Amino acid sequence: MLKRIHHVAIICSDYPRSKHFYTEILGLQVIAEHYRQARQSYKLDLALTDGSQIELFSFPNAPARPSYPEAQGLRHLAFEVEDIAQVKARLEQQGIHVEPIRIDPYTQRYFTFFSDPDGLPLELYQTD
CATH class of the missing domain: 3.10.180.10 (2,3-Dihydroxybiphenyl 1,2-Dioxygenase, domain 1)
Known part of the structure; x- marks a missing residue:
């Protein structure tokens, strides 16, 4: 299991x-x-x-990865965070481009995306 x-x-x-x-x-x-x-x-x-x-x-x-972000295979890697706005701000202070925070229409949870140095899509997901 x-x-x-x-x-x-x-x-x-x-x-x-x-x-x-x-x-x-x-x-x-x-x-x-x-x-x-x-x-x-x-x-x-x-x-x-x-x-x-x-x-x-x-x-x-x-x-290289075939395309971004809709290539077949792993779509993205999501990290759970407690305070998405705080993590977003910290990443942006370090020069990382982070998309605007959105609300998932199905779960009503906050999320956003950014990329690693190779363009791998990474997600921040606030569960509370």
Whole structure:
């Protein structure tokens, strides 16, 4: 039986830039970082406060995402936040473009989108 999402894996184009984004801007905690010589690839394990993780990979010559945002496959990654306006403001202070906050017509919850350094769509979702 499935219990919860353990991790999401992301392949980035510029490892130092993405590492900075996910650790310094989004504030995720580093669990482990490894350089895998045989693959010429970094693997960075990052923790969210609920125990879920993001695995950040670098691979030489990885193909770009086909289109944004409606390509088949994973559409976006959503992060739950307590105060969406506060998180939006903090991201914008660091030069991150964040879309206007909207209300989901079905759940009546606040949400907005922004992108990681490779254009991966990320969502902020306020549950309370």
